[in-house]
Amino acid sequence: MAYQxxxxxxxxxxxxxRAYTTACVLTTAAVQLELITPFQLYFNPDLIFxxxxxxxxxxxxLFFGPVGFNFLFNMIFLYRYCRMLEExxxxxxxxxxxxxxLFSGLLMTVFGMFVSLVFLGQAFTIMLVYVWSRRNPSVRMNFFGLLNFQAPFLPWVLMGFSLLLGxxxxxDLLGIAVGHIYFFLEDVFPDQPGGGRWLKTPGVLKALFDTPEEDGNYNPLPEERPGGFPWGEGQRLGG
Structure with missing residues (x-):
């Protein structure tokens, strides 16, 4: 019954x-069980090319380090803000x-070659948080019950928290930079005088992933609190 x-x-x-978070958890589990090692996973341009x-x-x-506080913290934020964006x-x-x-991952990979980062999952999470925060500027955030601020400040608060953890x-800066580039090209630049939409989803992706009709029985979780996690929870102004 519990399984169902x-x-x-x-x-x-x-x-x-679902696909991304599952891949991250399974990759970490494989490392913990010593089926693979981080040395087989890390970003190395020489080995790649x-x-x-x-x-x-x-x-x-896909790898966020060994199971511990840092891993759980990243998984919660990854799941939370990835799901809020998707829903x-x-x-x-x-x-x-x-x-x-794909666009953000490619951009992050190119930038990653110049800053000598070997794992980019945390930066990718910050990118997702940044895009969500810019698209929900009226949401008030509460971080661990200690700080109250508007959603656009969340990536910077996370960077400060990361700094406190050493x-x-x-x-974080890489994730913020890539998130800003995507947000600017997708949400800001098309509405500027002389601007236009540079980011166009290829037809092959639309054929693979988009369905003609939405499922009328599908009920997404409320955008402010998917999963019910209180870390960085939000509340809309006037709500």
């Missing part, structure tokens, strides 16, 4: 969020969401 309930809840998670170990272009986004501004636009993943802020 878990299965139903799991299948209620939208496709992209000279030894053709192309899987590293993907696996470096919010990307509702019914799975192909566009996948294209955002992590490098380069990771």
């Amino acid at each position: 309930t878990f299965q139903q809840e799991y299948l209620q998670i939208p496709l992209v969020t 000279r030894n053709y170990q192309v899987w590293r272009l993907i696996t470096n986004f 919010g501004s990307f509702r019914g636009r799975t192909a566009d969401f996948v294209f955002m993943f 992590n490098s802020i380069i990771v």
Whole structure:
């Protein structure tokens, strides 16, 4: 019975969020069980382009370190804001969401070669948080019950928290930079005088992921609190 309930809840998670978070958890589990090692996963341009170990272009986004507080913190934020985006501004636009993943991942990979980062999953999470926060500027945030602020400040609060934990802020800055580039090209530049839409989702992605009609029985979780996690929870102004 418990398994059926878990299965139903799991299948209620939208496709992209479900696939990405599951891949991250399974990758970490494989490392914990010593089936693979982080040395087989990390981003290394020489091994990718000279030894053709192309899987590293993907696996470096899937490993967040050993199971512990840092891993759980990243998984909660990844699941939370990825799902809010997919059920919010990307509702019914799975192909566009996948294209955002591909565009941001490519951009992050190029930038990553210049800042010597070996795992980019945390930066990718910050990118998702940044895009969500800019698209929901009226949401008030409460972080661990200590800080209250508007949603656009959330990526910077997370960077400060990361600094307190002794992590490098380069990771957070990379996520913020890539998130800003996507947000500017997708949400700001098209409305500027002389601007236009540079980011266009390829037709092959639309054919693969977009369905002609939405499922009328599908009920997404409220955008402010998917999963019910209180870390960085939001409340709309006037709500």
